[in-house]
Amino acid sequence: MTSFLDTITPEVLHTDPYPVYQRLRRDHPVAEIPALGCWLVTRRQDVRQVMSDGQTFTTRFPSAMSDIYGSENILSSSGDTHKGMRAGVEEIFEPERAGPAREYARKLVIERVSGMRGRADLMGEALQPVAAEVFRWMLSLEVDSTTLLRLAHAVWPGILDPGDPAKLAVSAAAMNELDAALTPWLEELGPDPSSAIARWRHVTPGSGCPRGVAEVLPTIRVVLPSLPEPGWAAGSLLVALFNDPDQRRLVRDHPELLGDAVHELLRWMPPFGLVERVTTRPVELDGTHLPAGAHVVAAIGSANRDETVFEQPDTFDLRRPRQPLATFGYGEHTCLVRAFIPAIVEGMVAGVLDVHPGVRADPSEPSRVAGWATRYTARLCVDGLGDPATGYTQGHRRAADAHLGVARG
């Protein structure tokens, strides 16, 4: 008889991983999945343990993509080497500095959408190009953002399907092009406290020498795939708001709730859903014995819907009390720019809704949210650009206020 675990395939997860995760959390929280060739970890407490215990669950293991990134990068390193790599740059991405990132993203989106009327694909025409420019700006890279966007998109198929040599070759070619574009600039780059990359090159605790270009490039390569993620998150938030008129009205009537909506989106539909580790020793996790050398995949998307932490976890509800999320990871490798991403997503969505209050889904080309390692809609076709806000009455306003317990005179 076929067991439930045998029915779990990449295709099933690609369509919608969440029903599978729900059953795994309940019955098989740490499960070896034959079709995936890994152990899938789905409960929040276990996902946190996998990412927090870097001694037992290491980020440093051979893989086709680690050969392409270069093995000495920020994600594959640990201990003092890793601390040294973060030490110089963490200050740049402190939460107090996130405001300008929000404003920059908002301004760029407004520039792109202001002239739009009627229909458009907001993902391709605004959110992705803006994500690329914000990425370039955050790292102060001297490469144009159109090139960065093209290269980031070229890398993903190899990450998602490392068993396909043709896709890996495209990823490797994109990384080589990135290296060629960056190397002359990096060679000349002097110390500059305002630049993340200059800090990576020149802030080297315990050593008097700057890092060589070949020591900096693998870390730029490993973060390049993150470039589209804020745009994917912004697109998913717009889809969630288009699909739920009540939530849309709450944001429209109470713009100060947009931050809560972004937090909820990053819980409900994180654009990046998995992290990989390999065990360095035999270990027991939630009652399951894992051998040394086990390939472990921690499902961030599942942890964010753990019903022991979140009530009605499958519902998108911006009124939910904010709780810490698994979205940006745990432990020493927690996302370096985790304070900036919500601000950037908020800036992007605010830019669209401020300029086009009547924007709505285009029924002739519905969004298709798909994927499990990454989950997003590749196109976000909308209608109503240039229209005023529609269908919004005093009754709606009172209902929105009632949700929030707001009294109006």
Ligand code: HEM
């Ligand atoms: C919605 C957007 C993003 C999400 C959800 C996200 C999430 C994550 C997660 C889960 C990790 C931990 C990976 C692991 O433990 O294996 C991580 C690490 C990291 N992220 Fe992000 N990320 C996003 C965007 C970005 C962007 C745009 C950048 C760069 C500008 C970035 C830079 C990094 C770096 C450098 C690390 C490695 C940190 C380390 O190893 O110490 N992330 N991110």
